Amino acid sequence: MKSYCQNSSLNECFSFFRRRKRGLDVVPDKYTFPSVIKACSNVSALEEGRVLHGVTVRCGTDGDVFVGSSLVDFYGKCGQIGCARKVFDGMSVRNEVSWTAMMVGYLSFGDMAAAKSLFDEMPKRNTATWNAMIKGLVRSGDLNCARNLFDEMPVRNEVSFTTLIDAYAKGGDMAAARSLFDQLTHKDLFSWSALMSGYVQNGKPSEAVKAFSEMQDSNLKSDEFIMMNLMSACSQLGCSELAKWIDSYMKNGSFDLRRAHVAAALVDMNAKCGNMDRASSLFEEMPERDLISYCSTIQGLCIHGFGSQAVHLFDRMINEGIRPDDVAFTVILSACTHAGLVDDGCRFFELMINSCSINPTPDHYACMVILLGKWGKLESAYELIRSMPVESHAGAWGALLEACRVNCDVDLGEVVASRLFELEPHNAGNYVLLSNIYAEADRWSNVFNVRDKMSKSGVRKVPGCTYVESTMAA
Secondary structure, eight states, X not given: OHHHHHHSOHHHHHHHHHHHHHXXXXXXXXXXXXXXXXXXXXXXXXXXXHHHHHHHHHHTOTTXXXXXXXXXXXXXXXXXXXXXXXXXXXXXXXXXXXXXXXXXXXXXXXXXXXXXXXXXXOSOOOHHHHHHHHHHHHHTTOHHHHHHHHHHOSSOOHHHHXXXXXXXXXXXXXXXXXXXXXXXXXXXXXXXXXXXXXXXXXXXXHHHHHHHHHHHHTTOOOOHHHHHHHHXXXXXXXXXXXXXXXXXXXXXXXXXXXXXXXXXXXHHHHHHTTOHHHHHHHHHHOSSOOHHHHHHHHHHHHHTTOHHHHHHHHHHHHHTTOOOXXXXXXXXXXXXXXXXXXXXXXXXXXXXXXXXXXXOOHHHHHHHHHHHHHTTOHHHHHHHHHTOSSOOOHXXXXXXXXXXXXTTOHHHHHHXXXXXXXXXXXXXHHHHHHHHHHHHTTOHHHHHHHHHHHHHHTOOOOTTOOOOOHHHHO
């Protein structure tokens, strides 16, 4: 029965359970019920589990500690914390599994106080109990208490370390994550994956690649999750040679390159590393192309100067019936901006609003302002900002001010700078840009006035600082 429940669907499991019960006239016992109840827990099948609970009562097995523990776990996972507590309180005998199941139920329900109270009350705890409590504290954001509990553990295992390594990594403290990792005697794939993922998430791709090399030296065979982290690191580095090595390693390994998320990661990595022929080939070989794979390829084309191909691919995506979201429009508008495709950019902006019913974000407006301003359409860019139904952010106005400098438009530059002084009164870059506009127009008295205004406002120019089109970098 246990094997059947582990390898079959819930319906098949119940069907087998009924056939066994009726056909063979076998009365289910305390060894039968935990497996079937666990099958219900795994898919949160509340009604089916309640039926099983009733059967355990009729069969007289509800008092067994393993059956009771399974029921506590089941009700906890289904969010029925009151029922879980009722079963727990009714158990004449409880073991570490029973107590842990009840505690995990409270943690899943978000009742940290009840979970901690139960943890403190437990007559005996096993390693799984400690790990569950630490994980609950991490999820609630109380990393300090989680660390204190970790330090109190009599026996720690890989799960204990990996939980905290992952928590420190997600909190940006890679020094603490690495320190814990180095203390771990037996490093498994989960701990290596947590460390590599942390480096990738915190913008340290080179460290992630080094960690991968260390793992290889320990004779551990990479799994899919490790390779996904390595591909993310490679994408950040933009290293073409590393991308080719990873591609070859996965092709010659036991990895299924046709799995959607694996194929999408390979496309993204090759595209960001400039291997566009390989990225395009992988993209075309995908059994199903979704929005993410399309955007990865489009962004790769954009980064490496193939703006027209990016536009063509975006149009193809729409023709295939894939609906773009706001992120997809940011990608294609950036592509149009880089390539100077003003007409296509305006077409996509209108498509986003009129056909896809997506309200443009400040980033979308900023892309359009940069596109229009970069190619001399300053009045159109200015009117677009003024028409924004949402509060325009400084990035859009800053992009227009830069466009005014490039096109020597003093009058509009003054209007735009005035708005920027309201939005960012202490940003020296805006004053410097306006000063440069005046200087290029030989209006030196205005240059001195701007510098005087900076001085009176307490605004100081940072040496070597220039205006950066931050929205384009995104």
